[in-house]
Amino acid sequence: MGSSLKPEELMVELQSKGVRLEQGSGKGRQGGAGPANGKGMVFGNYQITVPTSGECATNSEYSLHEDGEHALIYKDGEVVSEVELIATPRFYELHTEDGVPYHKIALLHGRDCLASTVIQTCSRWHGEERCQFCGIGTSLNDENTVPVKTPKQLAEVAEAAQRLDGVTHVTLTAGTTVNPLYGIKHLGDCAGAIKEATGLPVHIQFEPVDDPDIYRHLKECGVDTVGMHLESFDQKVRERITPGKARISIEEYFKGFAGAVKVFGRNQVSTYIIIGLGESLADTLAGCTRCIEMGVYPFVVPLRPVKETPFANIAPPVPKTMAEIYREVARSLADHRLSAADSKAGCVRCGACSVLPAFERKKTWLSMS
Incomplete structure (x- = not known):
């Protein structure tokens, strides 16, 4: 073997x-x-x-x-x-006080991350603004979850997941609400309830908004790390693949990154970068380097085909492409002393959707020096 x-x-x-x-x-x-x-x-x-x-x-x-x-x-x-x-966790067998199965509130991601799509609907899901790769509505259609999770429900599930299955950190995300600040503040309230019940570090994900005080508010709620997901550094790709999100310019994202780093610190702000959307390698590496230089971790992942989406049968990028990007980004991360291992909570700390953390730890990029 x-x-x-x-x-x-x-x-x-x-x-x-x-x-x-x-x-x-x-x-x-x-x-x-x-x-x-x-x-x-x-x-x-x-x-x-x-x-x-x-x-x-x-x-x-x-x-x-x-x-x-x-x-x-x-x-x-x-x-x-x-x-x-990864075994089915024991907390999946339980129900909340109001009768909802725990697995409809939050799921185990990787070995030790509790994750929940707190608001399972998105104002962009229907119509021309939908992100072509996203399946946020499919699990709701399949009745595998509930539309909105409450702070009390999430705190209850987090306590059980920590006690029964050794969960060590939490990721909270949501679809974009009509008023984006509503969704962000709800995530903050949920993070606060989890923090009070468990003490676990919490990561939340949202789109940047024109409110510089929001980061301090989230920090005060108990949020430890944040993610604002740009997906691509190519505006034309964004307009084609994520037309709704593309209305928020790339520069607005970087403005949000800068504001978040001031509050949460280097290595505690991240952005998903999806490979396989039609982007150029040079633009991707340049964008990742720009993020890294300002203290933002670019969480590079291959496109994931998801059922009932326009990209359901689109092939992920070839291994050679992913390995080349991972090596270069890992090199830049090391040069600027950023690391997945130093992230307090969230997708970067979990790392299961990317092989970038493995390239970091193995220092595979040294072979290219």
């Missing part, structure tokens, strides 16, 4: 090519706005989510086989790696 690929290289392959689930393998998480339509796996010290739906996974040369306590990755009929699958 074995592969000629290094662990981080195999993880890049799997996130780009997906994995077929053989009979007996769980289907993974379906729908949603985060690591949807994927399965959590652990390779040694590294955790990732791997696409399990769409044409890339259906036609993948990789397959997952579960045999009792073991899970094996096969390539063309031969075992290439043993993996640990």
Whole structure:
């Protein structure tokens, strides 16, 4: 058993090519706005989510086989790696005081991150403003969640997840509300309730708004880290793929980044950068470097095909492209002393949707020096 690929290289392959689930393998998480339509796996010290739906996974040369306590990755009929699958957490078995199953309030992401789409609707979901890759409405349509989670519900679930399953940090996101400040402040209220109940570090995600005081308000609520997701540094790509969000200019995002870094500090502000939307490599690397220089962590991820979206069958970028970007961004992160390991909470700390943290830790970029 074995592969000629290094662990981080195999993880890049799997996130780009997906994995077929053989009979007996769980289907993974379906729908949603985060690591949807994927399965959590652990390779040694590294955790990732791997696409399990769409044409890339259906036609993948990789397959997952579960045999009792073991899970094996096969390539063309031969075992290439043993993996640990992330078990269903115990808190999923419980219900809130008002009768809602905990798993409809929040989910386990990776091994130790509790995550919730607090507002499961988005003012841009219907019509021409919708982000082409986002599946925020699918899990609501499938009745796998509830439209809005309350601070009390989230605090209750977080306490149980911490006690029963060892959760160490929390990620809260939301669809964009008609009045964006309403959604942001609701996330802050939820973070405060979780912090009071558990003491856990909390990350929240939102679009930048023209209110410089919002960051201090969130900090006072108990928020530890924030993410404002630009997705692409190419405005033409943004207008085509995220037409609603594209109305907020790239410079407005960077203005928001600067304001957030002043309050939360370097390495505690992040932005998702999705590879595979039609962007240029040079623009992507230049944008990532600009973020890093100001203390913002660019969380680089491959496009994830999500069911019932226009991008459901779009293939993620090829492994070679992802590896090249990871190496260059990891080099820049090291040069500016930013690291996923130093993030207090959220997607960057979890790291499962990207292989960038593995490239950081392994210093794979040194081979390019």
